[in-house]
Amino acid sequence: MSDIVANIQKLKKERNAVILVHNYQLPEVQDIADFTGDSLGLSIEASKTNADVIVFCGVHFMAETAKILSPQKTVLIPEPNAGCPMADMITREQLLQLKKEHPKAKVICYVNTSAEVKAECDYCCTSANAIEMLENAFDEDDEILFVPDKYLASYAASKTNRNVIIWQGYCPTHVRILPEYIQELRKLHPESKVMVHPECSGPVIQIADQVLSTSGMLRYAKESSAKEFIVGTEVEMVYPLSKENPDKIFYPATDLAVCPNMKKTTLEKVEISLKNIVHEIILPQEIIERAKKPIDNMIKFKKNAQATKK
Ligand code: 13P
Ligand code: SF4
Numbered sequence: 001m002s003d004i005v006a007n008i009q010k011l012k013k014e015r016n017a018v019i020l021v022h023n024y025q026l027p028e029v030q031d032i033a034d035f036t037g038d039s040l041g042l043s044i045e046a047s048k049t050n051a052d053v054i055v056f057c058g059v060h061f062m063a064e065t066a067k068i069l070s071p072q073k074t075v076l077i078p079e080p081n082a083g084c085p086m087a088d089m090i091t092r093e094q095l096l097q098l099k100k101e102h103p104k105a106k107v108i109c110y111v112n113t114s115a116e117v118k119a120e121c122d123y124c125c126t127s128a129n130a131i132e133m134l135e136n137a138f139d140e141d142d143e144i145l146f147v148p149d150k151y152l153a154s155y156a157a158s159k160t161n162r163n164v165i166i167w168q169g170y171c172p173t174h175v176r177i178l179p180e181y182i183q184e185l186r187k188l189h190p191e192s193k194v195m196v197h198p199e200c201s202g203p204v205i206q207i208a209d210q211v212l213s214t215s216g217m218l219r220y221a222k223e224s225s226a227k228e229f230i231v232g233t234e235v236e237m238v239y240p241l242s243k244e245n246p247d248k249i250f251y252p253a254t255d256l257a258v259c260p261n262m263k264k265t266t267l268e269k270v271e272i273s274l275k276n277i278v279h280e281i282i283l284p285q286e287i288i289e290r291a292k293k294p295i296d297n298m299i300k301f302k303k304n305a306q307a308t309k310k
Contacts, residue, residue, distance in 0.1 A: 002243045004267050005022075008032055011274035018051035019270070020066065022058035023214040024234040024262040029057050029270065036240060037214040040111050040126045043069050044299070056281075057265045059084040061116055064115045067108055068291045078269035079278040082261045084112050086199075089169030090148040092116040092219040098145055102165060105143040108133060109294060110152055115283050117147070119290035124298040127198050127213035130156035136301050137160055172231045173201035173259040175233050179207050186232045189251060195220060196232030196253070204232055204253075221245050234259045 001011075009032075020042040021033035030036055035045045039062045046054045049050035049070040054075045057266065064075040090155050095117055099107065109121040110130070118124060125133040126310050133157050144162055144225055146168030148152035157164040177200050186194065196208040197219050205211055217234060221229055221241050231237055232253040241250045272278065283291075 004271055005032055008267065008271050008274060011271065013273055015053045015274055015277070016051055017047050017055055017057045017274060018046060020046055020057065020198065022262065023064060023218075023240050023258055024236045025057050025265060026236065026263060027239045028267055029265055030236075030239060030243075032038050032267065033057070037297075038126065038128060038213055039065065040128070040298075041215055042066070043261065045074075046073070047071055049249050053268060053274075054279070057083070057270065059087075059259075059261050060309060061087045061112055063281045064283065064291075065111060065282055065295065067119070068295060069116060069290050071283075071285075071288050074231035074277065075281040076273045076277065077279055077281060078266075080242060082264045084261060086110075086148060086169050086171045087112045087114055087117075090117055090167055092120060095120050095147060097237040098147075098167070101144060102143055104140060105165065107145045108137070109147050109149070111295075113148060114279070115287050115291040117301065118294055119287050121147075121294040123141040124294040126151060126155075126298075128216055129301065130198065131159045133298060134160045134162045134164070137297070147184060149199060150206070151201055154202060155198045155232045157210060171199040171259075173257050174200055174232075175286040176225060176256040177201075177253045179203045179205055182207060183228055185251055185253065189228050189230065189249075191226070192228035192249075193224060194230045194232065197234075200232050217241065218244060221248060221250070233257065234262065236262065276308075 020032045021030050021036045043066040046066045056066050056068050059082045062166040067075040102226040108123040111126045123137050137309050144164045147167040150166050150168050155168040195210040196214050197211045198211050222256050228249045235252045238252050
């Protein structure tokens with residue numbers, strides 16, 4: 001074990017901390033996790049632990065979600081500038097304006113939103129349960145505002161008969177995955193299964209065998225009899241997939257699909273974060289209470305969010 005990893009383990013015990021790591025983080029950061037998983041699965045797991053401190057290795061909205069679900073705990077994000085550009089594509093003010101234009105509509109937000117935006121919504125969803133949420137939480141004649149991801153919203157709406165008004169946000173990392181990259185790889189590996197994240201564009205989703213959240217990809221890879229997979233999401237996803245399935249081969253759809261914000265967290269920053277108890281997520285009590293409502297309304301229906309104990 002390297003000195004830095006040993007020191008992180010020591011500090012973790014002293015602080016009674018738990019380290020949560022998203023599937024897109026650098027491999028060396030994934031290796032020190034107590035739990036790895038998808039954004040919501042990790043936050044739910046964190047709320048169940050007895051730890052006093054949560055170190056969230058991911059992006060800002062994920063650490064905020066952990067704070068909303070565990071307001072009495074100290075939630076730290078080792079790199080405070082690790083944001084999610086998609087989450088930043090809708091502000092509270094923009095959402096309030098949209099609601100004004102559609103006064104009867106109900107609002108569902110992707111978990112990739114700020115706490116301030118969540119506070120103005122009725123329901124939350126993740127990439128794992130967007131279809132299920134549209135079907136279960138709304139009626140056919142409801143007017144539904146879905147923010148901010150246009151690709152997740154279009155995909156989920158196409159699988160239901162719900163009336164969805166779609167905000168035009170997107171993930172700059174997932175739009176770098178093009179259908180031609182997948183078609184080329186398919187020619188080279190004709191036996192492979194193609195699994196893509198619902199943040200990918202419509203043409204990519206159309207040619208995929210499976211459209212899955214990151215936790216869904218881990219489950220599918222394990223259960224499938226296929227031996228090779230083309231993976232249409234952030235490149236680092238092949239690391240947990242390969243680690244959990246050493247007998248199978250995973251090809252990233254393209255090496256261009258890198259989320260730079262996910263790469264900002266390093267072991268050194270995790271060590272500093274635990275040593276100095278920085279950078280703490282602080283949210284006004286009122287926002288915590290109001291942002292919890294859409295998340296609770298989702299957890300009632302939740303089946304698929306997932307985190308894995310390491
Ligand atoms: P998951 O919830 O599927 O892990 O996705 C989070 C994310 O930011 C994908 O880009
Ligand atoms: Fe946000 Fe896209 Fe990065 Fe996920 S991959 S955190 S949606 S920018």
